[in-house]
Amino acid sequence: MAKPFTLVFLLSILYPFQWILAKLRITRLAQRSLLHILAAGSIPRHVGFVMDGNRRYARGKGKLVQEGHGDGYLALRRVLEICLRLNIRCVSVYAFAIDNFKRPQEEVTALMQLAESKLMELCSHGDLLQEYGVKLNVIGRRSLFPESVQAAVRKAEELTEGNNRSILNVCMPYSSRDEITTAVEDCIREVLAPANDFMSCEISEDTINSHLMSVKQGSPPLDILVRTSGVKRLSDFMLWQCCENTQLHFSNTYWPDFGLFDFVPIILEWQRSVWFRRQDVWLRDSHSRNR
């Protein structure tokens, strides 16, 4: 008597479970095909993300701030995979600002530990960066980090040195003014070098541009900058690179929640603007030909 009941009971659990599994696979397939379609159009070469809102996200969900940063790391992986599938050649993320050292000591320590462990995880064999041939560059004033983090950074960079398909710039601890100042300092040092012609003092904006830490490591010009959590400021991220020819997008979602459906409109806007630019050029050319 009991057997048919248990059978029915088991089936009633298994069928929905199977249905959910099948549905999830379809969702993933749908996402991947969407990315394929987008990648067929024009794609920006360099996208920057200011990963803001981890703490507010954590507070909103009643979690600890450190957990918020952990969820932020997962979001980073997610977004990075999306970018790599879209064939975006260079991604920069603002991981830690020099000003962030002012935060409470336990948060800073937790962030350092997160950085150490996750850097190694990202660069390990078989993981995301190796799978897509991504070279990791850590940009910023590393001497401000504790020695253990510096060692992890060196090791992570070594592991991905040979990769050349894409670039990931993790900016930590970074400040754009610091980057510009270092670039200017390098330019001046070059000009002052005794080997140089005594009268020459040629520093142009292109010289400074080529001495920026990110550009020195092979980054193309920044095409899109995305700032999450609704804040509409640049906060010292890539000021030099984004003040010209860069589209700024301010998204209201917090970084740990940022995903495919937040990013797709941004890419679509990019493609739209490229299309309009091409149209304008075409119109102008046809007018000048007609004259």
Place this chain on the structure above:
Amino acid sequence: MKSIFRAISWCQQLGIPQLSVYDVEGIILNNVETIREGVVTESPFKDSEFDRRHIHYPPTPPSSDYSESRPLSPQEDVSGGHIPFLTLCIPPLQSASRASKTPQSLTLNVLSREASKPAIASVARAIARTERRNSKFGVKDHGFKLSVNNLESYLEEKNGLAPPDFMIIHPVHPSKYHRSPIGLHGYPPWQIRLTEIYCNRFRKQYEARLMWFLPSHVSSTLLSSSFTEWEFREALDQFASAEFRLGK
């Protein structure tokens, strides 16, 4: 130009001490005389907020044949370097009722692309020249070091351009500009580190959609490109609600 006059009068009413206007092609710089003549208003004084504004105009399409904006740099050869921009000091309004509050004069900075990256390059050149002179005179050669604060003082203080607290991006030809997302078009990068940015494309986008049915030369005249009070108020609301955490 109407937008600039309106912006000037509103800033004076609110007591904003500094206003910078920027456009890539230097159109404003070429029309500075018009601004000088037009600045006479008699509105009563309201209240004071200590912040600086900046209004920034993306270039008009198609790119017009304006001559290079004239750089008006003070010709100093000290290591201060020079950022080419023009400053007008607009005298305070006649305050009828509020005798207790001291009226503030509005400083108007007119910028073009010369004040942006090329300015940083020229500051770098000036510093290099000074360093070279010092080394000629036998000052000890430590290996040149430049700190952020040092460069900041050259770019922001004295002859420099102060960082704006708030930036309003206003397209001059909205019929074309609803199409492109927010861009900075080369505003001086150093100064915008902590500047709150406001740009409202969507209102104009809606109106612009209706205009697609009309041929372009008609629609660009119909769509108002002036900076409206509504936009200004919205921008101020956004600024008021912004949180400044400064890294902490």
